[in-house]
Amino acid sequence: TCQVHFESSNWKSLSIKRLTDSRLHGSTGLRSGSQANFFPPLEDAMLPSGSFNNRMALITGGGTGLGRAMTATLSQLGAQCIIASRKLDVLQRTAEEISSQTGNKVHAVQCDVRDPQAVSQCVDQIEALTGLPDVIINNAAGNFVCPSERLSPNAWKTITDIVLNGTAFVTLELGKRLIQNQKGASFLAITTIYAESGSGFVVPSASAKAGVEALYKSLAAEWGRYGHRFNIIQPGPIRTKGAFSRLDPTGAFEKAMIDRIPTGRLGTPAEIANLAAYVSSNYASWMSGAVIRFDGGEYVSLAGEFNELRSVTPDQWKLLEAMIRKTKGS
Numbered sequence: 001t002c003q004v005h006f007e008s009s010n011w012k013s014l015s016i017k018r019l020t021d022s023r024l025h026g027s028t029g030l031r032s033g034s035q036a037n038f039f040p041p042l043e044d045a046m047l048p049s050g051s052f053n054n055r056m057a058l059i060t061g062g063g064t065g066l067g068r069a070m071t072a073t074l075s076q077l078g079a080q081c082i083i084a085s086r087k088l089d090v091l092q093r094t095a096e097e098i099s100s101q102t103g104n105k106v107h108a109v110q111c112d113v114r115d116p117q118a119v120s121q122c123v124d125q126i127e128a129l130t131g132l133p134d135v136i137i138n139n140a141a142g143n144f145v146c147p148s149e150r151l152s153p154n155a156w157k158t159i160t161d162i163v164l165n166g167t168a169f170v171t172l173e174l175g176k177r178l179i180q181n182q183k184g185a186s187f188l189a190i191t192t193i194y195a196e197s198g199s200g201f202v203v204p205s206a207s208a209k210a211g212v213e214a215l216y217k218s219l220a221a222e223w224g225r226y227g228h229r230f231n232i233i234q235p236g237p238i239r240t241k242g243a244f245s246r247l248d249p250t251g252a253f254e255k256a257m258i259d260r261i262p263t264g265r266l267g268t269p270a271e272i273a274n275l276a277a278y279v280s281s282n283y284a285s286w287m288s289g290a291v292i293r294f295d296g297g298e299y300v301s302l303a304g305e306f307n308e309l310r311s312v313t314p315d316q317w318k319l320l321e322a323m324i325r326k327t328k329g330s
């Protein structure tokens with residue numbers, strides 16, 4: 001948030017100071033997040049029921065957070081889902097919960113995506129369970145905030161191994177087998193808005209997610225001829241235990257985050273699940289190589305140089321306008 005101080009009626013005295021003080025929002029007439037009322041989330045499944053009948057979907061990291069929400073939506077729409085990550089007990093619990101609600105089978109397969117051999121064995125298991133999937137969502141990731149001067153080589157390797165190498169191992173292993181079997185598929189990668197801009201304090205994640213985007217855009221061009229589509233969703237902040245406990249452990253950044261999001265709220269897992277379902281469905285069969293930012297406007301809000309002027313009140317604008325009108329020449 002920012003506050004504009006008028007110390008005299010001189011343009012040069014306009015100073016913008018970052019504050020975490022919520023009193024400011026009273027003065028602008030916009031309480032923090034109040035505009036969220038204009039943008040209520042619709043959370044029921046958007047596509048017609050049965051849109052994924054007879055389709056198999058693999059969701060990495062599908063046991064928790066956003067992956068779990070995507071699995072629930074695809075399962076509700078008729079898909080047979082396979083969720084894969086390291087913690088089998090978590091996966092099994094999620095699989096049972098979703099499948100008991102939707103009536104469609106959800107399979108849990110243990111897999112550490114950092115290990116290419118484990119990925120290959122996981123795909124063997126998937127082939128035996130359901131056959132090769134029609135929908136692949138690379139959602140598994142790791143991340144934490146850390147000043148880059150404190151990063152160890154091991155920290156760098158852990159994050160880039162999960163995010164970039166893991167996505168590549170899963171994508172290449174499945175891609176090769178699908179090509180051999182002459183079967184097309186939709187691949188979706190979940191990245192982040194800072195994959196494009198980069199971001200301090202999450203440098204291994206930013207670097208690896210940028211790599212994932214390059215991988216998916218490249219394969220969109222190369223593997224269309226085999227019937228494969230590759231798309232990318234860049235989510236803005238959506239509260240999940242996994243992400244928020246490592247990115248905002250005290251909860252202090254959440255309010256600042258909401259203040260700079262033009263739609264005045266965080267996203268919800270069900271909203272991104274609907275988008276992921278659409279992108280992965282045949283309704284989007286002409287969509288490939290797309291990078292979809294889904295962030296309530298956060299990215300453009302952070303990027304625009306003058307956006308902090310949102311805090312200027314109508315009275316302050318009258319003063320500013322008068323000062324600007326009085327200015328003659330350069």
Ligand SMILES: NC(=O)c1ccc[n+]([C@@H]2O[C@H](COP(=O)([O-])OP(=O)(O)OC[C@H]3O[C@@H](n4cnc5c(N)ncnc54)[C@H](OP(=O)(O)O)[C@@H]3O)[C@@H](O)[C@H]2O)c1
Nearest residue numbers: 061064065066085086087112113140141237238240242243
């Ligand atoms: N939530 C947000 O605000 C946000 C914003 C931007 C982007 N994203 C992206 O959204 C995706 C989902 O994040 P989330 O918020 O839902 O967090 P999350 O619940 O922590 O999900 C991450 C998942 O990745 C799995 N995983 C981690 N390491 C793995 C490995 N080596 N092998 C296989 N699976 C592994 C985890 O399962 P196991 O522990 O069982 O392995 C977990 O289910 C991530 O790609 C994240 O970067 C989230």
